[in-house]
């Protein structure tokens with residue numbers, strides 16, 4: 591497997607920047623939604639409606655948690671681009687295939703190592719695959 595060439599790296603860098611901007615926009619929109627929720631909840635005294643609204647907010651928080659995790663993963667990927675370790679599997683040290691990085695630019699492991707990692711770390715399998 592060959593290491594990334596400059597144009598591949600440039601492309602992935604652009605993908606990460608775009609993804610980061612989209613995530614930040616999403617999270618900002620999520621925060622605006624919560625303000626609306628606070629209004630709706632105070633206007634609707636019916637307990638059934640209020641609990642439904644609560645459920646929605648909880649789901650919203652889970653989504654924000656995932657978005658935060660992805661943002662962190664993007665920052666890690668960008669830092670690895672800076673120090674030159676981007677595109678190398680952090681377990682076995684072999685280059686991660688470009689196709690995998692294109693699908694998942696924040697990938698830190700090659701597919702076999704990721705699979706192994708998720709088997710041994712049950713929590714990791716629940717979150718976003720890095």
Ligand SMILES: [Zn+2]
Nearest residue numbers: 679682700703
């Ligand atoms: Zn590996």
